[in-house]
Amino acid sequence: MENVLANFDLVLKAFWLTIQLALLSGLVALVLGTLLAAMRVGPISVLRGVAATYVTLVRNTPLLVMCIFVFVAAPNLGLFVGMPFLLKGTIAVGLYTAPFIAEAIRSGVNAVHLGQAEAARAIGMTFGQNMRYVVLPQAFRASVPPLASTLIAMTKNTSVVAVFGLMEATARMRDFVNKNSDDTMLIFLVFAIGYVILVELISFAAYGLERRWKAAR
Amino acid sequence: MTVTDEAPVGGGTPRSGEALVELADVQKWYGQLHVLQDINLTVSRGEVVVVIGPSGSGKSTLCRTINRLEPVDSGRILVDGSPLPQEGKALARHRADVGMVFQSFNLFAHKTILENVTLGPIKVRKQSKAEAETRARELLERVGVAHQADKYPAQLSGGQQQRVAIARALAMEPKVMLFDEPTSALDPEMIKEVLDVMVDLAERGMTMIVVTHEMGFARTAANRVVFMADGRILETADPETFFSNPESDRAKDFLGKILKH
């Protein structure tokens, strides 16, 4: 019988992997999501179409399907074979989350007063400059709450890779449950608290940003 | 400053000075609505033109076509001799040369006052930060808000914000400045501080096209008044003539209404 508390280093190691996954996927999703949002509100219709297609396609695909593609289907075609599992997890979760980020930012863009973009155009900014220096910074400020919920959902979604080779928190929890079926309640509690802490950290950061940016809106 | 002549009704006025902004046979529709009809207008370098007219007559639209915030359907618009570029970088460069001040200020909400004024010079004109800041502080000094440089727009009064907006436009060293009802969103006690800045600007020789109903400003600073109704320029005259002796019935009717207030 192996006790969760006696093997707490394994719990920490598993959550560290969950954190790495969340940070890396979050980064990929934020960068790609911002790009998609800019493409969707931009003047080039081909890019608008590409972004809209990606958003529709991926937003309507379950994460599990995305994971099967990245972890099983792609390697069978010879893709991603030598790639570290963490990176594959990042790709799957990051690409999956990007459209949700894009939609959150797009709603933020729509919340930015039209006059802001007009004033930027009037001093001679190009579309890219306008997005980068005027619209998106304000859109981010306006989309902090939906972005935070998206990132929270993403953090919990990282648990899907438990069945795709990554020994993150959920996989380790299953391992403990299997080895020590008398203690399932305690094991569940320990891991649930771990997730709660992670999610609360995100909420806290979002709250801090909102407060900091209040003056500048 | 250019001396104003008598001007014929409805047409473009050939000016004695060098033409800086020229609109010829400009037409614009919003769907079925013909918002700009046969617009011919020439503004000379250093000239101050006030555009006046009832709501919905197309004044804002006229202003916005000059830096192509609104495209036109036909006709020619020249600024400093060259036609407006269609799109992209060239259009952006053109816009940098045409300053615009909006009714609702439109200061960048997430930037400090100083950053509002330096953003364009740094990103568009590629000035160094130090250079842009020195110039920005001068301009803020000139419009009287230098001590607010580190605040955010929301922390300023409307009058202060509009003066910052003027400084922001001036920082780009524009050839011409467009004002679309710059004082109509302001409380009465703040109107004067903004108009004073504009009068000062006019006296320094800036070419200005100003949509406003402030007759005091028109009288002191304008070389010409252009009266618009239903998308047409109905009358062009020097301010004294226009206000004391309007020719068209529409102008008489309109002046009668605004003078009552």
Place this chain on the structure above:
Amino acid sequence: MRLTRLKVAAAAVLVASTLAACGDAGSDDDKGIDVDVQEDAAAEFDEGTRMRELADGGTIKIGVKYDQPGIGFKGATDDQPVGFDPEIGKILAADLGIAPEDITWVETISANREAFLQKGEVDLVIASYSITDERRQVVGQAGPYYVTGQQLLVKSDSKIETIEDVKGTEVCSVTGSTSLSNIEAEGATPRGFDTYSECVEQVLNGTVDAMTTDGAILLGYAAEHPDELKVVVDPFSTERYGVGYSIDHPEMCEWITETIEEAQEDGDWAKAFELTLGKSGVDTPEPPEMDACS
């Protein structure tokens, strides 16, 4: 108390199964062994026993795995599961006078085997069902009819030969399984997947270095890809597969044990192995000693 069986030569089995395959839709050469269905089997069992009820009813519900090649597998288009476990099931059914086509096959997964026995959804569970003390508290387990242990499935050209070689390699199995914990303890990076088939694909496409679980399961996959995969490493745990029955019918233990012992002696057990797990190329092992019923 039994009638003697008609012995059929191995060659005859092959011929028969080939002929049968020609006329039959569904699985081709995986027909399995030809069992000799007892005639008038009911008379052999005492009134009131579960065996008598089943023999009288002429049908039996047997739970097997549907997703473990070689052990218990049913493809989407197959009408019958195939594998070593279903073969054992046919041997037991035949002793009750029930022909293979009268068996009702039920898919059992690892998590529902006890529940299915307790609720009577199945009469027997023959589903790579390791005998453990915990399980014997809630269900009956006769056997072992097969003994296996944790091994590794690797590519044919793999350098992994002993358990020491797994240090620093990536080894997959089912998320949360004991096998995965065991291999982690050996110094490998555990890679958990939802199913064995996904795990095997990771080995085949070269994403991971090995798969680990019970040798019997590994043999089943090796039999599917005899040229690409092989089973290596001396078993480093012991799994004893038993036949599960309801704890309400303790009389079934003797019957199961005797019937399987008989099959071990007369060669049916070996034939069942050769036609299923044996296809991986391994030698047919000695049948294990069955536990005595308490």
